[in-house]
Amino acid sequence: MKKREEKNRILILGGSGFIGNGLYKELHSYFDVHCTYCQQHGAFSENQIFHKFCVEEDSMFLLLNEIKPTVIISAINGEFKSQFETHKEIVNYALLNDGCAVLYISSVEVFNGKSSHPSYENDTTFSEKATGKFKISVEKLLLETIPQQTAILRLPIVLGINSPEILHLRQCIRHKAAFEVFPNLVITTTTINKVCQQIHYIINQSLRGIFHLASNDMVHHEDLFREITSKMGDKMPIFKSVFTSNEDKYNAIIPKKNKLPDSHQITVSQVIEECSLNEEIISIK
Known part of the structure; x- marks a missing residue:
């Protein structure tokens, strides 16, 4: 209780x-x-x-x-x-x-x-x-x-099965529409x-x-959404790569000084797992 x-x-x-x-x-x-x-x-x-x-x-x-x-x-x-x-x-x-x-x-x-x-x-x-x-x-x-x-x-960037970005990704997969990814952008997520x-x-x-309040590790924006999509199933959206520079750019915050206990931390792989739950599981929840 x-x-x-x-x-x-x-x-x-x-x-x-x-x-x-x-x-x-x-x-x-x-x-x-x-x-x-x-x-x-x-x-x-x-x-x-x-x-x-x-x-x-x-x-x-x-x-x-x-x-x-x-x-x-x-x-x-x-x-x-x-x-x-x-x-x-x-x-x-x-x-x-x-x-x-x-x-x-x-x-x-x-x-x-x-x-x-x-x-x-x-x-x-x-x-x-x-x-x-x-x-x-x-x-x-x-x-x-x-x-x-x-x-x-x-x-x-805050994701989740009902987050705006993941709902948009699912729509793009369903309709085979363009989903923008940034190959040279390094980010953290949660x-x-x-x-x-x-x-x-x-x-x-x-x-x-x-x-x-971010993941302890970093990932390229494109890799994050490609991995989430591949775990969702075989269908893919049209990934539209957007290059803003020739070199990697960081849009990443990392916890260092004020870290919370291990049970209250998260990694990129955990974000991917949670976001790639299939729709049958979502409806049950």
Whole structure:
């Protein structure tokens, strides 16, 4: 029987998204979990623990004071300026509630200006793209204002049997359509199930700091999806190779300083195994 940890009231911002909804499913049996959603959806609007919140329109201050969370997990999307204002309100709430932890879902994008080697937790962030620059700004806000209450959770490409990339791959296989792969791009990866398990552990252990929730090893983007496809069966999509340079480029984050226990780590081969489960198994689950 699952033990419920009532001491933590968790608010997941972006609970209707792929990452946020995975976290809700992982955590709601153990904690008092509340989530936000933006787009109208009957299943969410009728659920009392899902709260309508649109980052461009609504006040985070009012929601925080209504729910009074002890853990805030930010997996929210939306216009960057509005998102940043929302995170400033989160900081103000945390400053007034020093027992409140803030877990920010960041990504490998904070290093996309560095492509000559993989990146570790304490490496200096640098991005040439808008998404990466924005995530760097939120990381900086949290680490400079509430460092003792902050966990930065950087993710690589997150796969799984129901992830957007694997669903797209299955569609391309079914219709013999083109699926883009990048032969010279070296990446790390993980699965939604592993990420949710890791974040559950981080909450239970009250861990703070910067975490790279990625595989311990690397793989070329093309090799990863070719191996997943070959394990799914005999049918193939049309692999469209996209070359962005003549040499290998890295879009990889690796855990080094803040490694979680072995049971909470993952390898590329484990990601491939989980993603290549056949559809009969998926329907049974």
